[in-house]
Amino acid sequence: MNIRANTPSLDAFWMPFTANRQFKAAPRLLAAAEGMYYTSDDGRRVLDGTAGLWCVNAGHGRRRITEAVERQLSTLDFAPTFQMGHPVAFDFAQRLAAIAPGGEAAGLDRVFFTNSGSESVDTALKIAIAYQRAIGQGTRTRVIGRERGYHGVGFGGITVGGLVNNRRVFPLLPGADHLRHTHDPARNAFTKGGLPEHGAELADDLERLVALHGAETIAAVIVEPMAGSTGVLLPPKGYLEKLREIATRHGILLIFDEVITGFGRLGAPFATDYFGVTPDLVTTAKGITNGTIPMGAVFASRKMHDALMTGPEAAIELFHGYTYSGHPVACAAGIATLDIYAEEGLLTRAAELAPHWEEAMHSLRDLPNVVDIRTIGLVAGIELASRKDAIGARAYDVFVDCFNKGLLIRVTGDIIALSPPLIVEKGQIDDLASTLADALKRAA
Numbered sequence: 001m002n003i004r005a006n007t008p009s010l011d012a013f014w015m016p017f018t019a020n021r022q023f024k025a026a027p028r029l030l031a032a033a034e035g036m037y038y039t040s041d042d043g044r045r046v047l048d049g050t051a052g053l054w055c056v057n058a059g060h061g062r063r064r065i066t067e068a069v070e071r072q073l074s075t076l077d078f079a080p081t082f083q084m085g086h087p088v089a090f091d092f093a094q095r096l097a098a099i100a101p102g103g104e105a106a107g108l109d110r111v112f113f114t115n116s117g118s119e120s121v122d123t124a125l126k127i128a129i130a131y132q133r134a135i136g137q138g139t140r141t142r143v144i145g146r147e148r149g150y151h152g153v154g155f156g157g158i159t160v161g162g163l164v165n166n167r168r169v170f171p172l173l174p175g176a177d178h179l180r181h182t183h184d185p186a187r188n189a190f191t192k193g194g195l196p197e198h199g200a201e202l203a204d205d206l207e208r209l210v211a212l213h214g215a216e217t218i219a220a221v222i223v224e225p226m227a228g229s230t231g232v233l234l235p236p237k238g239y240l241e242k243l244r245e246i247a248t249r250h251g252i253l254l255i256f257d258e259v260i261t262g263f264g265r266l267g268a269p270f271a272t273d274y275f276g277v278t279p280d281l282v283t284t285a286k287g288i289t290n291g292t293i294p295m296g297a298v299f300a301s302r303k304m305h306d307a308l309m310t311g312p313e314a315a316i317e318l319f320h321g322y323t324y325s326g327h328p329v330a331c332a333a334g335i336a337t338l339d340i341y342a343e344e345g346l347l348t349r350a351a352e353l354a355p356h357w358e359e360a361m362h363s364l365r366d367l368p369n370v371v372d373i374r375t376i377g378l379v380a381g382i383e384l385a386s387r388k389d390a391i392g393a394r395a396y397d398v399f400v401d402c403f404n405k406g407l408l409i410r411v412t413g414d415i416i417a418l419s420p421p422l423i424v425e426k427g428q429i430d431d432l433a434s435t436l437a438d439a440l441k442r443a444a
Contacts, residue, residue: 007041028403033060036421036428038408046403049432050410051421054228054260055291058340059423065292065336072332081326089113089326092334100299101258101272101282108282110305113326114296117259118152120283121222123298125156126320127281128220128253134307137251141175144209144221148181150229151222151257160222163230177213179205183233185383189372191234192362199236203243210250220253225271228260231415232374232381240277254279259296263287264341264422266377267351280304290337295330346422350378356426360433367437368444369394378424382416394443401439407432
């Protein structure tokens with residue numbers, strides 16, 4: 001099935017998180033990218049309103065990353081990190097430790113490399129359970145997630161995740177439970193200038209689960225500081241602080257899933273910094289290499305790391321890892337990415353643009369079917385009223401319309417999620433808002 005003379009058959013590729021039959025009937029193909037723009041396979045320029053998939057924070061086609069990858073491939077294409085090592089992994093880990101979530105006081109400067117956000121989540125859950133056992137709390141094996149949470153697609157991630165379509169077909173791991181989500185449009189719709197006022201009390205769900213299961217059974221609770229994939233749900237004022245206090249009081253580890261919020265998305269290096277709440281573990285991926293080479297990392301506290309560095313020196317302390325943990329080419333891409341972030345101030349640039357971004361997004365408030373708008377840093381969630389018996393159809397129509405008019409957005413159900421590269425200029429924000437406004441009017 002060829003849509004153009006130079007386009008290969010679309011049949012063999014089983015596409016992820018895609019309605020394959022619908023897509024292949026009317027495909028949307030991207031052929032090149034530079035800066036803030038993709039080029040479609042028919043030569044149209046498409047403004048990237050999603051940083052690829054929340055990951056291309058420094059924009060596309062960064063020559064510095066390309067050259068670093070080329071040098072590394074020609075020097076050392078692969079080296080194992082099981083009972084062996086290579087300098088680039090240690091260099092990159094040290095660079096990450098220097099900007100670790102929460103700064104020096106948090107002590108989250110021990111880095112375990114993975115290849116994706118899903119792997120980072122499963123790694124963090126395993127580290128949490130292993131740590132509890134190492135300190136004599138071996139009965140603590142239960143993990144707590146949150147409704148509408150997204151923590152990747154491994155069996156651990158879907159177990160603690162709270163998106164029903166990711167869970168309903170697959171068996172889940174035993175011993176998990178969930179907090180309620182924080183989405184409360186009746187009280188918090190169209191919040192501007194900060195976090196929602198209402199909902200901090202939802203953190204008390206952790207107390208309820210302690211009473212139900214017993215604190216001695218719970219190893220960790222994992223949340224996204226800002227829930228991205230479910231449609232940009234912001235934590236109410238005081239919610240994360242309260243969750244931290246309850247977890248600490250009961251000896252429960254707190255894990256922040258920062259796969260989306262890490263590396264400047266909110267206007268601080270990490271959401272940990274933005275909210276001023278320190279977890280025990282932080283999962284990352286996406287922006288760690290600007291989306292160029294698959295990679296992730298878990299930041300662990302020294303306290304947790306050192307608790308596992310016991311027993312005979314020749315014994316493996318944590319039976320976990322991946323063939324490509326600390327892959328030399330991914331590490332080289334990551335170091336070049338960190339250089340760009342530092343030299344261009346991208347880890348904090350979203351804070352400068354946030355007021356303009358908020359105003360541009362909230363200018364859509366009175367358009368047809370817009371029922372809520374949520375913004376934080378350079379992220380926006382625009383929630384639409386669903387059509388009767390067709391949840392997601394309205395937002396999908398807007399998505400296709402925008403692409404045809406030169407704008408890439410992301411939709412989840414009937415929520416439009418926006419997260420442009422951190423190099424975006426104010427004029428491009430205005431163009432994005434204008435194109436989206438026209439599409440919303442047409443979808444009415």
